[in-house]
Amino acid sequence: MSPYDPYRPEAYAGPPPEGPSEGPSEGTPEGDAGSLAARMRRARRARREGKILHEKGFGERTVERLRRGQGLLYHFLEQAGALFAFVGQFFARFWRRPFEVRETVNQMDEVGSKSFLLTSIVGLSIGVVLAMQSRGTLARFGAESFLPSMLALSVFKEIGPVLTSIVLAGRLGAGIAAELGSMKVTEQIDALEVAALKPFHYLVVTRVVACAVMFPVMTMLTDVIAMSGGFIESSLSSDMDYRVFIATAFDSMQFADVVVDTGKTAIFGFIVGIVSCFLGYSVRGGTREVGQAAMQAVVLSSLLILLADVVVVRISLMLFGPPGSG
Amino acid sequence: MIDVLQKEEAHEPVTGGATPPPDRVIVEMRDVHKAFGQKQVLRGVSLALERGTSAVVLGGSGSGKSVLIKHVVGLLRPDRGEVWVKGERVDLLDGDALDRKRLSIGYLFQSGALFDSMTVYENMRFFLDRHTKMSKGEKDDAIMEVLEAVNLPGTREQYPAELSGGQKKRVGLARALILKPEIILYDEPTTGLDPVSVRVVAELIVKLRDERGISSISITHDLLAAGIITDRAHFLFEGKIIASGTLAEVRRGDHPALQEFFEGTEVYGGV
Numbered sequence: 231m232s233p234y235d236p237y238r239p240e241a242y243a244g245p246p247p248e249g250p251s252e253g254p255s256e257g258t259p260e261g262d263a264g265s266l267a268a269r270m271r272r273a274r275r276a277r278r279e280g281k282i283l284h285e286k287g288f289g290e291r292t293v294e295r296l297r298r299g300q301g302l303l304y305h306f307l308e309q310a311g312a313l314f315a316f317v318g319q320f321f322a323r324f325w326r327r328p329f330e331v332r333e334t335v336n337q338m339d340e341v342g343s344k345s346f347l348l349t350s351i352v353g354l355s356i357g358v359v360l361a362m363q364s365r366g367t368l369a370r371f372g373a374e375s376f377l378p379s380m381l382a383l384s385v386f387k388e389i390g391p392v393l394t395s396i397v398l399a400g401r402l403g404a405g406i407a408a409e410l411g412s413m414k415v416t417e418q419i420d421a422l423e424v425a426a427l428k429p430f431h432y433l434v435v436t437r438v439v440a441c442a443v444m445f446p447v448m449t450m451l452t453d454v455i456a457m458s459g460g461f462i463e464s465s466l467s468s469d470m471d472y473r474v475f476i477a478t479a480f481d482s483m484q485f486a487d488v489v490v491d492t493g494k495t496a497i498f499g500f501i502v503g504i505v506s507c508f509l510g511y512s513v514r515g516g517t518r519e520v521g522q523a524a525m526q527a528v529v530l531s532s533l534l535i536l537l538a539d540v541v542v543v544r545i546s547l548m549l550f551g552p553p554g555s556g
Numbered sequence: 557m558i559d560v561l562q563k564e565e566a567h568e569p570v571t572g573g574a575t576p577p578p579d580r581v582i583v584e585m586r587d588v589h590k591a592f593g594q595k596q597v598l599r600g601v602s603l604a605l606e607r608g609t610s611a612v613v614l615g616g617s618g619s620g621k622s623v624l625i626k627h628v629v630g631l632l633r634p635d636r637g638e639v640w641v642k643g644e645r646v647d648l649l650d651g652d653a654l655d656r657k658r659l660s661i662g663y664l665f666q667s668g669a670l671f672d673s674m675t676v677y678e679n680m681r682f683f684l685d686r687h688t689k690m691s692k693g694e695k696d697d698a699i700m701e702v703l704e705a706v707n708l709p710g711t712r713e714q715y716p717a718e719l720s721g722g723q724k725k726r727v728g729l730a731r732a733l734i735l736k737p738e739i740i741l742y743d744e745p746t747t748g749l750d751p752v753s754v755r756v757v758a759e760l761i762v763k764l765r766d767e768r769g770i771s772s773i774s775i776t777h778d779l780l781a782a783g784i785i786t787d788r789a790h791f792l793f794e795g796k797i798i799a800s801g802t803l804a805e806v807r808r809g810d811h812p813a814l815q816e817f818f819e820g821t822e823v824y825g826g827v
Contacts, residue, residue: 420669421669421671427682
């Protein structure tokens with residue numbers, strides 16, 4: 231058996247020394263070191279026992295994890311069901327009075343004019359950057375003259391609609407969910423309900439309609455600004471005439487392409503509106519839950535926009551064929 | 557005089573085949589049960605409110621007082637039992653019929669629930685725009701009348717965030733009054749107010765009963781307010797009304813929860 235060394239207790243195989251004769255005495259520096267070693271030993275033992283307990287509890291932990299997973303799945307399905315019910319409620323009430331025209335216009339203003347600066351900056355930067363990035367690649371194949379065409383296809387068909395929708399989802403999704411969520415926790419929605427003011431019409435239908443109507447408008451504006459950005463870059467880099475730019479840009483595009491790809495943002499707008507309203511409207515609790523709803527609105531809306539984009543593009547390809555094929 | 561659109565039209569009252577309460581009873585709850593998931597909140601609540609009187613429902617926090625009052629206005633539906641308002645089963649009404657019934661009920665929320673994006677004037681104008689065909693001048697007069705009734709004519713252009721807690725409750729009360737309801741439900745009308753404001757709000761409730769004949773149910777745990785407001789008090793404990801009568805009678809009840817409540821309230825800031 232190796233002698234007990236208080237500074238290397240792990241090397242000692244036997245029991246710790248007892249009494250002052252075998253170990254350093256209390257009250258001396260050695261004694262303090264001894265008590266430190268004892269503490270370290272106790273801590274190690276506790277950790278070791280903890281590990282054993284940990285291993286013993288593995289089965290239980292697995293069951294617990296499965297239960298938690300089951301709980302999460304149940305919660306997910308419950309939320310998904312509630313969202314579908316909310317969508318059903320929207321369509322059931324959309325056709326019925328009262329038609330809150332003035333509030334819908336207010337909300338369209340909120341979606342439109344108040345987001346215009348943000349989407350303009352996004353559009354301009356997309357156009358300039360796309361033109362700068364693509365020029366070199368196209369030049370390598372001697373296809374620089376196709377730059378406007380490539381820009382138009384990229385911007386109108388995909389980047390413009392999706393990026394605009396995601397930017398708007400960030401700005402509006404969080405705003406709508408936070409606004410409705412705080413109205414919910416401060417009982418303002420109940421106040422509308424008990425005053426027979428039909429809060430679903432006033433708060434939800436107006437916002438969803440405003441989003442569905444204004445997303446395509448904002449996308450169109452962003453597309454035009456992005457093309458302007460591309461033209462500015464082209465004219466600065468290669469002195470391209472604007473008539474040539476416009477003629478080349480729309481040469482390979484059909485009107486149906488623009489309509490379908492801009493029109494799909496109405497679906498994205500609907501998604502942002504309905505998801506954000508649903509999350510805000512279903513807030514229970516306090517400010518923490520309001521913040522969570524705002525965050526979830528942005529994340530969920532953005533994910534659903536990307537998923538919906540895949541579906542819509544697939545359907546449009548099936549119906550209209552590849553771009554320019556008509 | 558405010559001519560509220562879609563006031564209750566003459567139609568066959570919805571009774572669900574049950575016997576309606578007598579005409580002098582404006583609100584009645586019969587054996588109301590309500591659970592949220594596994595949690596049973598109301599376990600057979602029965603109470604009646606007579607026309608032109610004020611009832612107070614007392615009880616500790618979490619005893620289900622707010623849940624109870626929300627049944628009267630149709631914000632919640634009972635799992636079992638009947639809720640009668642003005643001779644009709646509110647628990648069986650929905651859509652426009654429920655909305656019409658709601659127009660005869662005012663509701664003062666605990667926080668006032670004023671729309672914070674609107675001024676005090678706009679808060680009330682919003683109700684009038686949607687439920688009346690009054691001219692702008694008539695609406696302005698009606699708004700000033702209710703603001704004067706709650707002694708806050710100077711707050712017309714202020715936003716809710718600029719008002720004190722007591723002012724918010726009084727503006728909330730003014731908003732509840734704007735459509736001239738026959739019944740007002742008060743959810744903790746004096747919670748969080750200083751004793752002077754408690755007295756002001758409580759006396760206002762009494763004034764509305766005496767001068768306008770408004771029947772009311774207040775839920776509170778504030779004995780100072782209850783003492784001023786109440787004609788009839790009910791004590792809610794574990795989802796049941798365990799004592800009813802005048803406040804003095806309820807106070808004298810021998811149930812341990814009553815003793816605990818009244819002693820606790822008195823020790824911790826009541827009368």
